[in-house]
Amino acid sequence: MYELKFDENLCKTCPTGDCLVKCQYLDVEKKTAVEEMVKIGQGEDSFVLQDCVTCYACEEYCKRGNHPFYLITERREEKGILTSPRAITKQWINIGEPQGKYRLGDVKERVLSFGFMPEFLQWVKGKLFEDVMPSYIFGQEFFCNVVYIHFANTSIIKERLPKVVDNFRKLGVKEVIFVHDECYGAFAHLAPAYGIEVPFKSVHYFEYLYNRLKELKDFIKPLNIRAAYQRPCSSRLSSDQHHFVADIMELIGVDLIERKYQGENALCCGGIYAMAFGYDLAHDVQKRNIDDMVEHGAQYCIFNCPACQSSIGAEVAKRGIKPIHLIHLCKMAIGEM
Amino acid sequence: MDDIAHSLAMIVGEAYFSNQPEEAYFYARDPGLMPPHKPDYVVVPKSVEEIQEIARLASREKIPLVPMGAGLALTGLTIPLKGGIVMDMKRMNRILKVNEKARHVIVEGGTSQGLLKAYLEKNYPRLRHSMPDSPATATIAANVMIHGQGRLTQQYGFNSDMISGLEVVLASGEVCKIGSCSMSPDWFSKGAPMPDLTGLFLGWFGATGIITKVAVKLYPKKKMRDVEIFITDREDLVPDMVYELTHTEMVEDINIFAQPKPMIFKDNHHIAIFITGDTDEELEFKRKMTWYSLDRFIKSKDGGFMGVPPVMKPTLLEMPQRSVSRFADVKKGGGFEYSGPIIMVEKYPECAHKIVELAEKYDLGYSGMARIIGRSHAMMYGFAFTFNRADPDMMDRTRKALHEVSEFALEAGGVFWKATVDEQKMAMEKMDPNTLGIMKMIKENLDPNGIMNPGNWEVI
Amino acid sequence: MKYADIVHRCFRCGYCKFTSDYTDFNCPTYRKFRFETYSPGGRMWLIRAWLNGEIKNSDRFQEILFSCATCANCVEHCVFTFSEDLVNIFISAREEMVNDGIIPPPVRDYLKNININGNPYKEPASERGKWAEGTLVETYKDQEYLFYIGCVGSYDERGKKIARAVGNLLVKAGLSIGILGDKENCDGNEVRTLGEAGLFQFLAEKNIALFRDLGVKKIITLDPHAFNTFKKDYPALDGEFEVYHYTQILAPLIQSGKIPLKGLNDKITYHDPCYLGRHNGEYNAPRKILKAIPGIELVEMDRSRENAFCCGGGGGNFFTDILGGGEDSPSRIRVREALDTGAGIIAVACPQCAKMLDDAVKIEQLDDRLKVMDVAEIVTNCLL
Numbered sequence A: 001m002y003e004l005k006f007d008e009n010l011c012k013t014c015p016t017g018d019c020l021v022k023c024q025y026l027d028v029e030k031k032t033a034v035e036e037m038v039k040i041g042q043g044e045d046s047f048v049l050q051d052c053v054t055c056y057a058c059e060e061y062c063k064r065g066n067h068p069f070y071l072i073t074e075r076r077e078e079k080g081i082l083t084s085p086r087a088i089t090k091q092w093i094n095i096g097e098p099q100g101k102y103r104l105g106d107v108k109e110r111v112l113s114f115g116f117m118p119e120f121l122q123w124v125k126g127k128l129f130e131d132v133m134p135s136y137i138f139g140q141e142f143f144c145n146v147v148y149i150h151f152a153n154t155s156i157i158k159e160r161l162p163k164v165v166d167n168f169r170k171l172g173v174k175e176v177i178f179v180h181d182e183c184y185g186a187f188a189h190l191a192p193a194y195g196i197e198v199p200f201k202s203v204h205y206f207e208y209l210y211n212r213l214k215e216l217k218d219f220i221k222p223l224n225i226r227a228a229y230q231r232p233c234s235s236r237l238s239s240d241q242h243h244f245v246a247d248i249m250e251l252i253g254v255d256l257i258e259r260k261y262q263g264e265n266a267l268c269c270g271g272i273y274a275m276a277f278g279y280d281l282a283h284d285v286q287k288r289n290i291d292d293m294v295e296h297g298a299q300y301c302i303f304n305c306p307a308c309q310s311s312i313g314a315e316v317a318k319r320g321i322k323p324i325h326l327i328h329l330c331k332m333a334i335g336e337m
Numbered sequence B: 001m002d003d004i005a006h007s008l009a010m011i012v013g014e015a016y017f018s019n020q021p022e023e024a025y026f027y028a029r030d031p032g033l034m035p036p037h038k039p040d041y042v043v044v045p046k047s048v049e050e051i052q053e054i055a056r057l058a059s060r061e062k063i064p065l066v067p068m069g070a071g072l073a074l075t076g077l078t079i080p081l082k083g084g085i086v087m088d089m090k091r092m093n094r095i096l097k098v099n100e101k102a103r104h105v106i107v108e109g110g111t112s113q114g115l116l117k118a119y120l121e122k123n124y125p126r127l128r129h130s131m132p133d134s135p136a137t138a139t140i141a142a143n144v145m146i147h148g149q150g151r152l153t154q155q156y157g158f159n160s161d162m163i164s165g166l167e168v169v170l171a172s173g174e175v176c177k178i179g180s181c182s183m184s185p186d187w188f189s190k191g192a193p194m195p196d197l198t199g200l201f202l203g204w205f206g207a208t209g210i211i212t213k214v215a216v217k218l219y220p221k222k223k224m225r226d227v228e229i230f231i232t233d234r235e236d237l238v239p240d241m242v243y244e245l246t247h248t249e250m251v252e253d254i255n256i257f258a259q260p261k262p263m264i265f266k267d268n269h270h271i272a273i274f275i276t277g278d279t280d281e282e283l284e285f286k287r288k289m290t291w292y293s294l295d296r297f298i299k300s301k302d303g304g305f306m307g308v309p310p311v312m313k314p315t316l317l318e319m320p321q322r323s324v325s326r327f328a329d330v331k332k333g334g335g336f337e338y339s340g341p342i343i344m345v346e347k348y349p350e351c352a353h354k355i356v357e358l359a360e361k362y363d364l365g366y367s368g369m370a371r372i373i374g375r376s377h378a379m380m381y382g383f384a385f386t387f388n389r390a391d392p393d394m395m396d397r398t399r400k401a402l403h404e405v406s407e408f409a410l411e412a413g414g415v416f417w418k419a420t421v422d423e424q425k426m427a428m429e430k431m432d433p434n435t436l437g438i439m440k441m442i443k444e445n446l447d448p449n450g451i452m453n454p455g456n457w458e459v460i
Numbered sequence C: 001m002k003y004a005d006i007v008h009r010c011f012r013c014g015y016c017k018f019t020s021d022y023t024d025f026n027c028p029t030y031r032k033f034r035f036e037t038y039s040p041g042g043r044m045w046l047i048r049a050w051l052n053g054e055i056k057n058s059d060r061f062q063e064i065l066f067s068c069a070t071c072a073n074c075v076e077h078c079v080f081t082f083s084e085d086l087v088n089i090f091i092s093a094r095e096e097m098v099n100d101g102i103i104p105p106p107v108r109d110y111l112k113n114i115n116i117n118g119n120p121y122k123e124p125a126s127e128r129g130k131w132a133e134g135t136l137v138e139t140y141k142d143q144e145y146l147f148y149i150g151c152v153g154s155y156d157e158r159g160k161k162i163a164r165a166v167g168n169l170l171v172k173a174g175l176s177i178g179i180l181g182d183k184e185n186c187d188g189n190e191v192r193t194l195g196e197a198g199l200f201q202f203l204a205e206k207n208i209a210l211f212r213d214l215g216v217k218k219i220i221t222l223d224p225h226a227f228n229t230f231k232k233d234y235p236a237l238d239g240e241f242e243v244y245h246y247t248q249i250l251a252p253l254i255q256s257g258k259i260p261l262k263g264l265n266d267k268i269t270y271h272d273p274c275y276l277g278r279h280n281g282e283y284n285a286p287r288k289i290l291k292a293i294p295g296i297e298l299v300e301m302d303r304s305r306e307n308a309f310c311c312g313g314g315g316g317n318f319f320t321d322i323l324g325g326g327e328d329s330p331s332r333i334r335v336r337e338a339l340d341t342g343a344g345i346i347a348v349a350c351p352q353c354a355k356m357l358d359d360a361v362k363i364e365q366l367d368d369r370l371k372v373m374d375v376a377e378i379v380t381n382c383l384l
């Protein structure tokens, strides 16, 4: 059985307690932070297990290589502390159940993975992806299953993810470019934390796009727009990739606005919060986030995760900001949209 | 041609009369599971006068007369159990008069739900009527006749509560006006403050008279509509959830469904909550109130609002929902039937268990679908099974399952909706004898020759 | 019968009878006859009963099946996954009836005439190209396009006028076109829809061989019916050609000003032919042409595009007239609907529609208020 690698001793000697000190939802200073993490590590109860809203951010805040959020999730599951209503969790687990309805393109050693997001198949048309297409895979069989950490359910991940890895293995792929942020986080971050071996190289589509755009630089017409970036929860699992957003924007002439809720301080889209905690938390977070975009003069809101886009896209649009996925923005820059 | 055939052809015109095997075959059955029985004649009249003449002829010759809308009740109510004349009402489909300020419309007895919807959308965009989810050809008069329910039922009761007048042709051929229209040019009340005579006809399945006109109340149509779905794995809490939702008085319609497929619906009960508003603010305020009303269930983790996928919304928001009909082909067999008792909302958990039990016992595809009637005053719980028309064994199993539903419903204190003839018998057996006595008086007086949709509501 | 495994799947819910917004019943036969048996669902249930031996092939059964205009409204609006095959199912049932030899007399006559004369008008082949006399349209040698006319455009007086209008426009636009003249043969679309599969195959193969011999690569058709069968049925018989309806060729030429036009001060409504519209999804080309004419006000009928109401001529009814007649015949309903728009002209893009609606306008005594004109005729009137 796969087990989370978590080192309590790292917490005991932690000089900052960043994980919880920086948490946007809990009000904790350093001493409590360290104490609570140690308690959680030892399997004791903690208010954190009740109050954490599953934003994933402490996975990024902790700079000592520990996994505070995975740990919280493990403990919650052990103790039966639910984050989401059971019905919501069940629904998500059911949706992710493999149905034999996966779709494979002409799979080569280098392949695009859409995870379980069918819209990507339409999105990857054109010059940006012609390097790899039609080498692609899609379906529950290739779904990273990481979303279940929102639901304090890692056992389903531990059960399914190795099978998913196996499905990739069977295809003999060497390099997988993940078009969904969370999938990249799964294979590059969560899998190693649990000792799940990944037999291929994981590439974030940010990196792929960045390199590709450099190749296509003659086609690029700077967009000259001001845009805000909506950073998804999953991006906390791959903070080393986050810089590519700014890099890409520079290549395509987008002025990425400085705003309050960016980088480490980014706010969740609220989609999961609505399902798990009801109206107020979700709407508060969404309102603060969108107000912030408006205040800082964003013309566009760039999405990395399609789920974020469907959760706040319409509201963003109502406030006069155009919602757009990063892939579409890049297409726009090379005159394909 | 025999004399009757000849007379009927004279009344409606040759083109709209048939005694041919093709029509006999088709009009002998409905899409449901009741055994067929052939009519001797099928007519498609165009006017009240034609219907009067047909009724007189039928009375004189003592032949059965069965009115039919679209035949979509599914429970065999338009099957001519004793032969005779089937009268397809759908050629009488004019929309006669809209009174915009008094919010009602007078339509002919064969006007379809779809036609009225299209007409209002085009001519009176601020008005709407209570659409059921039956296919759009289903007729308004028949739906009122069987006490149907629609989009506005949670707010205003059965669709038959939302009428303001009737015109009926009796077995004798006389035309009878019911409601304010009996003494006023205006059709604004179905009875009150006078004796309400609509009960002599509604719920009778045409066994006491034929509706030739009906005034349907119209309601404000808001510019926007949206739907949220609250899901729970605790069927025992559904009645409480509905109680909270109806308390808000802000919801248009509440439908609840539970079915094993597709996977997104497995394991849970789905409370679809429809809201409307003229502005973003109004809509958002109502959304907030409905969410708040269920907050305690979210806190206790007993339920939550699912994110409704953008592709699912139009399917849920369209009227009628075509997807309900599509259920018929889940088994690639073009059939479904449901028994939909009207029952207390508190019985939801029992109903929900029962349908799963029956689906397993008879190996059937199912969907449990409930619609809340009034502010939690009752609900229609539809035990819907899909079957393959080319598989007699599956059809038989479905019949058996539906029969068990009837027994269950009665046991649980429910009342049959659009009762099959068998259910009608069961109901009359259980009914207070004095109530039955009144029914008998009514039937004997309004239909002394027993020619009106005979076999239905035959009080012995 | 082909599709016998599908017929039981109809729920007889009746969505197929309507337009998508329920404005009106839109199955022309149901709209006229008003018995459920004449609706798509009725046909499905009766075909099943017939296959099961519960009813026989009677005169009425024939009327029910052969009155279907194959207009594909049901295909468009049936809510089930087999919707695509509805018209195919009705045609298959007709095929069985043709095989049994029990079919309505006008259908038998139509098929016989095609068999004997190669056209339903009992005219000699030598008359086929006569419409082109006095035009600049040449006989096909090695031109870029074959301009294919079909029986109605070749022999019917109304059709011939349209053929001349289209032919002249194409030549005027500088297109290299040629016609087959007396070598032209029936395209077979109606033969196919009337259920004579053998004869259809014979005609199609003969046409394909002829086109190949002549080196034809691209075809422009006058008639949407020919367009349909060339595009959809011929490829299966190894007849792959680039096929266009003439409106698809004219639209870009007119939009780009290659055919300069003067203005017209008319209110026009456009009637979508089923075989151009619903069957082949071409709703825009004719509208583009009309909109490009300065001064024209294009108004839509309540039922247009996917929801257009059939003129009643499809599926062979143009020739057999099983669906026609009476106040509620589809063509008469359609011209009344056109009148409601306030338009003075009904534009069509099919010689069969033109004739059907022309006749209806006369019977409805609307001659002084409504004119039926093919899109090409309207353009011709605007030539500088």
Ligand SMILES: Cc1cc2nc3c(=O)[nH]c(=O)nc-3n(C[C@H](O)[C@H](O)[C@H](O)COP(=O)(O)OP(=O)(O)OC[C@H]3O[C@@H](n4cnc5c(N)ncnc54)[C@H](O)[C@@H]3O)c2cc1C
Binding pocket: B066, B067, B068, B069, B070, B071, B072, B073, B074, B077, B078, B089, B109, B110, B131, B132, B133, B134, B135, B137, B138, B139, B140, B141, B142, B143, B144, B145, B146, B147, B148, B149, B150, B204, B205, B206, B209, B210, B211, B212, B324, B325, B453
């Ligand atoms: C997919 C599907 C979904 C449905 N959803 C709903 C729903 O949401 N709500 C709902 O209420 N129902 C629903 N139904 C049930 C039913 O289809 C409707 O109630 C519909 O309105 C019945 O209309 P009809 O014209 O088909 O009636 P029919 O079946 O033709 O007639 C019903 C009864 O009324 C009698 N009748 C018909 N016309 C007259 C008349 N003019 N005068 C006197 N008696 C007459 C008939 O003899 C018969 O007894 C649904 C059915 C299906 C198949």
Ligand code: SF4
Binding pocket: A019, A020, A022, A023, A024, A025, A026, A048, A051, A052, A053, A054, A055, A056, A057, A058, A059, A069, A072
């Ligand atoms: S996941 Fe987010 S809410 Fe939970 S403890 Fe970590 S930072 Fe705080």
Ligand code: SF4
Binding pocket: C009, C010, C011, C012, C013, C014, C015, C016, C017, C040, C041, C042, C044, C074, C077, C078, C079, C080, C086
């Ligand atoms: S053909 Fe399709 S839409 Fe028409 S009745 Fe049958 S199932 Fe319904």
Ligand code: SF4
Binding pocket: C016, C026, C027, C028, C029, C030, C039, C040, C043, C067, C068, C069, C070, C071, C072, C073, C074, C075, C086, C087
């Ligand atoms: S093709 Fe047209 S005429 Fe034939 S059944 Fe369908 S809708 Fe009716």
